[in-house]
Amino acid sequence: MTTRERFITSTAELFGRQGYTGTAVKQIVEAAGAPFGSMYHHFPGGKEQLGVDTLRWSGAIYAQLIDIFYGGGADIVSATAAFFDAAADTVRDADYADACPIATVALEVASTNEPLRQASAEVFESWLASFDDYLRIGGIASPRDVSVSVFTLLEGAFLLARTTRDVAPIRIAGRTAAEVVGAAIPQS
């Protein structure tokens, strides 16, 4: 892994746990095992540029997860259930840290940092667009209401699970999400 990659992966993990303002640059360079100067060599725009690049990278990683669960002609109802179940296991195993590496940052920068807000918005929109494609393949002609509902169920469940340190909300939201997806498929 290159130094630049180590910066981004370390930052992604720290952002998921402590958010943007809560993460010090000093902490990032220590986690990346790199000196101070290297960071400003690879990211001349400083913390903000590193934040934007990290959000985009994390977004791409999660987009791959959507492909894994919904790609290959999987049934969209069971794929949804499996996705939430896997998320619940991941959150529990990570001791309720870094459920979604975007959400924490997105909320705190939405009204204070326009470049970061925009990067978050683009990542969310790319997830929804990708999810829409899979829902259409699954037979839902106008999927945006379904994709938004499933997305909000997942993100809200992450919030509740991390705060209460209990994965039950994720499993509950997963069952509801599967029902929402199933109800939107036209019956043959």
Add this chain to the structure above:
Amino acid sequence: MTTRERFITSTAELFGRQGYTGTAVKQIVEAAGAPFGSMYHHFPGGKEQLGVDTLRWSGAIYAQLIDIFYGGGADIVSATAAFFDAAADTVRDADYADACPIATVALEVASTNEPLRQASAEVFESWLASFDDYLRIGGIASPRDVSVSVFTLLEGAFLLARTTRDVAPIRIAGRTAAEVVGAAIPQS
């Protein structure tokens, strides 16, 4: 309004926009129009105690909102739709700031500050418990799955709306929430 109250209301608004670590104590005392010493007189525990007290106060305010929409024998399906619609209007009118004064703080402190995490968890749990009561009155015997689903839809929608600066997700989540509530009512 007393000085102490001005501290809490000012802090609540700042937390909703910038989160906990993103809000400086200096900023709080300026917003409250009070001197530095007053803050540490009223909140000897410093920023953390002020944070806990603010979370609890904000939680109580929102609990009143639940009572307004679901109390008085209102139909729980239309109350749910009305709640989300009102939330969408509020978020738009506030220029996408401070949708939920707890969520932003909750995410950033969930893994880093135990007193604040616990306060957030207690607020969320109190909302769910209150909401459960209204759902039971509305005819849902085991309402926890419904209350959690509606909660996650709302919080996820706030996240998406603030990030994309568009209230459409809140309206979409509201329709889904109303359907989830309606589907859980036993048919006579």
Add this chain to the structure above:
DNA sequence: TTGGGACTAGAGCGATCACTCTACGCCGAG
């Protein structure tokens, strides 16, 4: 009138913030 607690008021503290600066090691090109 005077004493004392509640509260206001803000200068100043060490620590930490994001960031800049200069110097040096490495390595392929000529």
Add this chain to the structure above:
DNA sequence: CTCGGCGTAGAGTGATCGCTCTAGTCCCAA
């Protein structure tokens, strides 16, 4: 072997962080 630039390396910058400290003001009770 020498050169040049890419990247490593970390001490040092002013600004800001949360917080402490002492002094002063207010008002009610004795």
